[in-house]
Amino acid sequence: MAKPRLLFQTSLIGILAVAVLGSTLVVSRQDYSFFDPLVHIKSVISQRYVDQPDEKAMQESAIRGMVESLNDPYTVYVPPADSKNFTKDLTGDYVGIGAQVTTRDRYLTVVTPLEDSPAFKAGILPDDRIVEIDGTTTLDMTTEESVDRLVGEAGTKVNLLIERKGERFNVTIARERIIAHTVKGFSWKPAANGSKEKGAWQFMIDPERRIAFLRLTQFTPTSAEEFAEVLKGLGADKGEVKGLVLDLRNNPGGVLQDAEAIADMFLEGGTIVSTKGRAVREQVSRAVKEGTLPPFPIAIVINGQSASASEVLSGALVDNGRAITIGTRTFGKGLVQSVHTIPNHGQLKVTEQRYYLPSGRSIHRSDDSVEWGVDPAPGFYIPATDAEVREMLQARREHETISSAKVAAASNWADPEWISSTMKDKQLAAALKAVQIKIDSGEWKPTGQPLPEVTAAASQELAKTRAYRARLERELDRVYRRLEGLESAAGEKTPEVDLWGDAVEVAGGQIEVFDKSGKSVGRFKVTAPDLERWLIDAGVTKEEVQKP
Helix, strand or coil: CCCHHHHHCCCHHHHHCCCEECCCCCCCHHHHHHHHHHHHHHHHHHHHCCCCCCHHHHHHHHHHHHHHCCCCCCCEEECHHHHHHHHHHHHCEEEECCEEEEEECCEEEEEEECCCCHHHHCCCCCCCEEEEECCEECCCCCHHHHHHHHCCCCCCEEEEEEEECCEEEEEEEECEEEECCCEECCEEECCCCCCCCCCEEECEEECCCCEEEEEECCECCCHHHHHHHHHHHCCHHHCCCCEEEEECCCCCCECHHHHHHHHHHHCCCCEEEEEECCCCCCEEEECCCCCCCCCCCEEEEECCCCCCHHHHHHHHHHHCCCCEEEECCCCCCCEEEEEEECCCCCEEEEEEEEEECCCCCECCCCCCCCCCCCCCCCCCECCCCHHHHHHHHHHHHHHHHCCCHHHHHHCCCCCHHHHHHCCCCHHHHHHHHHHHHHHHHCCCCCCCECCCCHHHHHHHHHHHHHHHHHHHHHHHHHHHHHHHHHHHHCCCCCCCCCCCCCCCCCCCCEEEEECCCCCEEEEEECCCCCHHHHHHHCCCCCCCCCCC
């Protein structure tokens, strides 16, 4: 069943998902002139600066400066001290608590615990705020520093202070070796009491119609192999699978070669993806007939967090007429990075190419993009609010951790209505219903809404950006309050700036701005009560009005 492409996954390119190159680039004479002012500045600082400079820090700052000038968040310099962790991130093998984390509102926050991980077993939920790690606050701690504190030796314990819905509590978790298994089913079936057997994922969501469900959480060097093993276990190569729901929601991508290999399982031929770059010739990945699975309808569930390799897989199957997509438009991360090892033993991950779908559409989203990523099929657009997503993740987790036979017997995964009402997952419900209808009638019939117009999509993006701004403003208010508390504790007091009395109501009033010569620039209506704060932050000082 495995295709030839899988034989190459043990290569370094497969392991890192990007090309890893040594420092063999030729430096032209013209390039040397670029460094003349840098060498001169370095020489002056080294010889004349009042204190002994840290030359290593100077070197790394110069490198970071060049990288940051590209304004590309995906091109990054990894210093030697972080190279080991960088490689761990790419391969998904480490010792820790097993949770994806990020920094949100200045605190470390859980994106999601990995299934069957120590964090998952300890009851950690998405959006849990990790306030402290072993008594050290995560406030303003970088994500990298926080992760360094969470990982460690297998068997050692880490104490976390968790904040959830305003309540704080302590959780102690024993670290374990985490190997990211990326292929999940719709429900986890625990082992029977006293049994030596391990629990297992359930993949046949509709046994009567033989519809399988597979969820890919990310793409690692073992994802394609895992995926193939599951389908083989279900009898897909023998024609025993009649339909598939493939869930790529919240899948951030990963190893491109594994996404290509999975697409190749369903395609007899045609383009999977192409890549183009300024300094790299166009490369085209094509499917081959050998090892292709028997045809059956496929519905792929996507959302705004489906990125990179997820978009390659879904786009390849859609553009080749092999699947439909259900949910919302994907993230739009369509860049190919390569990793270069540099002489100081650091690494440079640099964007070299862009992904293009078989249709020629660019996956990547830039600030002025109107079209990007992969769209749901017409009639299969199913939006979900942040609150609905959290509710769905909560329901999924609770169901997967409950082991009573009574609850398992009450489950009815083959019923889309049950999935929507009990599991709070209207996108999965719509996908399953679509495949059921396709099997029963031979046609794809819409189970969602029409695709929004481009203007509507832009309005939705605008609403999200405005909501983000509102969160930043609330966080700024918290910063002010924290500053006041720290100043009070330290016995210090910042001189208070007061442009007008607290009783003054400025909302509905007007403000006039004059230029340096005293000429009126414009008169503006005040629509919000917090004008004073913004004027203070803008560096405005109050002038005394001269009384006649």
